[in-house]
Amino acid sequence: MTPGDVGGEVAGAGHPAPRRLDGTVRIVGAGLLGASIGLGLRRQGVDVVLDDVSPASLRLAIDYGAGRAPLEGDTPTLVVVCVPPDVTAAIVARELETFPDALVTDVASVKVAPLRALQEAGADVSRYIGSHPMAGRERGGPISARADLFIGRPWVVAGHDGISYRAAAALEDLILDLGATPIEMTPEEHDAGVAVVSHAPQVVASLMAARLRDAPDASLGLAGQGVRDVTRIASSDPALWVQILGANASRVEEVLRALRDDLDDVLGALAAPEHPGALRALAESIGAGNAGVARLPGKHGQSTTFTQVVVMVDDTPGQLALLLTEIGDIGVNLEDLRLEHSPGAQFGLAEVSVVPEHAERLVAELVRRGWTIAGS
Template sequence: MRTALVTGTGLIGTSIALALTARGVRVHLEDRDPDQRRTAAALGAGTEEPPGGPVDLAVVAVPPAHIAGAVAALQRRGAARAYVDVGSVKGGPRRELTGAGGDLRSYLGTHPMSGRERSGPLAATADLFEGKPWVLTPTPETDTEVLNLVLELVAHCGAVPVVMDADAHDRAVALVSHTPQLLSSLVAARLESADEAAVRLCGQGIRDVTRIAASDPRMWIEILSANPGPVADILSEVAADLDETVRSLRALESADDAKRGSGAAGIEAVLRRGNAGRERVPGKHGAAPAAYETVGVLITDRPGELARIFADAGRAGVNIEDVRIEHATGQQAGLVQLMVEPGAAPVLVASLRERGWSIRQQPGR
């Protein structure tokens, strides 16, 4: 691939353009918003100049409702040898493209499973897709050359290709992406009118659960409007679980021992189901989940503290698998939780203590 056209210079489109440009591909940028296009170009994502002829690959990075129209328009003008979209819903846009007389031989629907809470070109990074799954939904009509160009795109972006049926993809993302977004927003919405004293008690748990609630509502309305049925089906199942959980909690209030026992059993059941589900979430680089030991390090909120911890861990020869930071309420201090292989934890603890760090070791994952 030597040339590409990116239509839509938001977070995903600009990140793809940055990754391709870094690999030596000449990227042309299009967007109905000239300011957004200029911003992407200024970031080094490509040129605003139109291509002089058909490019190797046209990447359509627009909201799901506009994918079919954008692909069809590009195909009519012969803009590229191959066309790909990167929307978060796949079945509907492909059916719309077919209905509009689009050419399925030169088109392939895809979905890079990566994003951020922020949107727009200023949030884009060339490494946004590194190590992340990138779903491809080819059909029997998909031309082999098109598939190869798209696989090259995925490789340039450092992602991992995953082939799926389009409708199976939409059901999957309803479970692992779209429903979690709504649940995060529902939990965060409870904080809107909460007492200030309660909000001040927010810790890492509520931060983890509500992190994606900061996402752009306009973007999510577009996404959910394109995949409402599968999301509603999953939320119906969640609602049934919530009803049962509420009944179990009410039973725990009872003075009757049998009812309290039944309530406790109900709560334990949902917690254990949660344990089992969490165990299935892939670990680092998509591998099987791994059990890590958590080493807690108390730090002050001074510049360079985190860098010192990582440097000291490196001197100890220990690889940090994951990290979390929990800030202390009302204090310029916090707890850094370093997740490491269990066998490395004693080495790290001894080394950090030797260098003056205050340690709180705890089991974890």
């Protein structure tokens, strides 16, 4: 069964979701996002037309069930442009001209630059509205596409004065049909937001990962979940990120300059840790990080602080499933889960997050059932 054969259900929902979109949707760009949008819409029964400058990518996305090839006479009601940022505006302008009755959106990770380019070119922006699904994977291309990629994820709708809410209704229908949550922002708000939560973190992760190139093998053997978390996104495509960072340069620069100032303070304290106030500066830097991470929305969008319980899990089939089952039997709701493998050891560490008032009871019950607690 291919991903396009899922049927008319939202993954995990357990029941058919009513379709909101009518008509044909044309997707330009059959990479990860384009093919994933196609797969999600096809399971809802939407007629999806795929187009791509690469015949091989187009054929592969079609083979996976993400849509069909273009036909003469296609009249889409919605066009979704899923191409790199440096050609987004040009492709959007082409689609607006080619399909004068269609609403056109794009999913580029910057929103100000394409809108300005279209306005300067005299394009009909009364039928254009930018958008950005906050979803993705480390791997790209149609082979990595998933029909459920957007379920539960925020999807920014970057409205502007040149288009009405009613004219953009088809975009909201698309977002809801894919199981995502529409978030209204201006293009300026969007670009400032992604600079601090996506673009600058990419640079920081890449720079930290670069420190590992010349690290001794013995040092790398000590790597735990901390360095893996910090560098997880460092394997991203450099060519794509050059475009993203260039298109949002001023906002990313602002974030990184502030980060550099903070780093200078830390460096000053480390250079003379015996000086008065040095240790306090270090503590306050770490504390500021605590305050920042506490603001990140958790499950159901809540900014809730959870308690972590670390459980040793044997590296044998079924042990992790058994742990999760027993947590459920104890009657404690699992808020989050993270796994860390111990190099050279036949066990892993499962860090489960629970609300603080349940942590003590969970630890006691797990110990009683024979589990080893490595931290809480």
